[in-house]
């Protein structure tokens with residue numbers, strides 16, 4: 001049973017009820033969207049988590065990436081990142097750990113949040129292959145499917161699997177004059193596998209078997225974009241589009257099997273090409289929920305890539321993307337620290353709200369109206385409460401206080417609002 005098979009049968013699940021209430025929509029409308037594959041609810045049957053809907057007609061969701069790396073294994077810090085994700089309103093968390101005891105790290109992360117958890121199982125496969133046989137490319141089919149099945153049993157809610165890395169897309173990469181090669185880590189593992197063994201990607205070749213495993217536990221498949229461009233100059237090139245066409249075909253196969261599926265997208269895309277990218281994806285993948293990384297609209301802002309990604313993410317979400325994978329100021333520089341998680345998550349939440357407002361979402365506009373009212377009433381406490389991060393403005397207001405309690409220290413006695421208001425005009 002999956003949310004999708006239930007929806008097709010006409011059954012309304014508890015998860016659908018929860019999501020419909022949160023989104024303030026009719027539950028039968030939601031059910032129809034899930035049945036068509038336009039909306040997913042990533043929730044593994046083996047784990048009790050908050051149901052989160054992603055897709056057409058729903059509010060834009062944001063994901064936090066966290067996890068260890070071979071250079072930094074600090075469980076304490078990762079759990080603080082989980083706490084930050086809970087506190088500041090992430091909609092999902094991906095554990096992208098590649099250093100230390102991966103199943104143990106995942107277990108701890110999962111027991112510290114009720115948010116849906118995503119993973120990229122090929123990372124664990126690569127790490128296991130390296131420790132057992134010496135190299136990442138020494139992985140084999142058994143190891144791949146065993147890891148996926150184990151993670152599915154543990155309760156992972158969505159999995160990024162780079163099924164579109166095929167002999168064909170690897171050939172397209174070789175034929176192209178792309179400046180940067182493969183920047184997707186999972187994509188790189190599988191591209192290396194295809195090149196080294198001259199074999200087809202097992203995730204593609206045995207896709208039906210993969211679907212059986214995912215279906216049993218209702219794991220949502222997130223089709224990874226292993227060929228996404230790694231810099232603006234490579235955007236929307238043939239390897240990216242070649243892979244996307246394969247992903248579109250795989251979406252059909254997921255739907256026929258009743259497996260929930262979303263599709264991942266770039267990455268590095270100039271502002272003028274973002275809406276075209278969203279349109280191509282939504283068309284080729286027949287309205288599957290779209291999960292984008294950024295997109296980053298310039299490559300020159302090292303240390304500020306949460307901003308480049310919020311600019312791109314706003315337009316992407318406005319143009320059809322449903323799920324924004326956050327990017328932090330640490331992207332392209334080092335592993336993120338806790339404060340980077342706050343900045344990255346806030347930037348993504350801003351992009352999501354900005355896009356939802358522009359799309360005319362009633363929920364988004366209700367919040368904007370409440371803020372307008374709080375500002376008019378000089379209700380500072382309410383303004384802080386409504387803010388995406390309440391603490392920051394609260395602390396800032398205390399740093400340079402105003403003598404005039406209703407105003408702030410930008411104008412103080414000359415508060416524009418108060419001056420006209422006192423004449424009884426508003």
Ligand SMILES: C[C@H]1O[C@@H](n2cnc3c(N)ncnc32)[C@H](O)[C@@H]1O
Nearest residue numbers: 065066067068069096097098327331
């Ligand atoms: C594809 C995305 O995954 C992120 N990424 C890769 N590994 C980790 C990790 N251990 N923690 C957080 N993010 C990670 C990259 O920074 C990129 O944004």
Ligand SMILES: Cc1ncc(COP(=O)(O)O)c(N)n1
Nearest residue numbers: 184185186264291292293325
């Ligand atoms: C939107 C998005 N895209 C990709 C990945 C995985 O990372 P990678 O492809 O580098 O393994 C991700 N976590 N989120």
Ligand code: MET
Nearest residue numbers: 183184185230267268332
């Ligand atoms: C593999 S982690 C690095 C990801 C890379 N910055 C990208 O654009 O997708």
Ligand code: SF4
Nearest residue numbers: 183184185331332333
């Ligand atoms: S983030 Fe760093 S380690 Fe990862 S692909 Fe880019 S340069 Fe390599």
Ligand SMILES: [Zn+2]
Nearest residue numbers: 183230268332
């Ligand atoms: Zn990048």
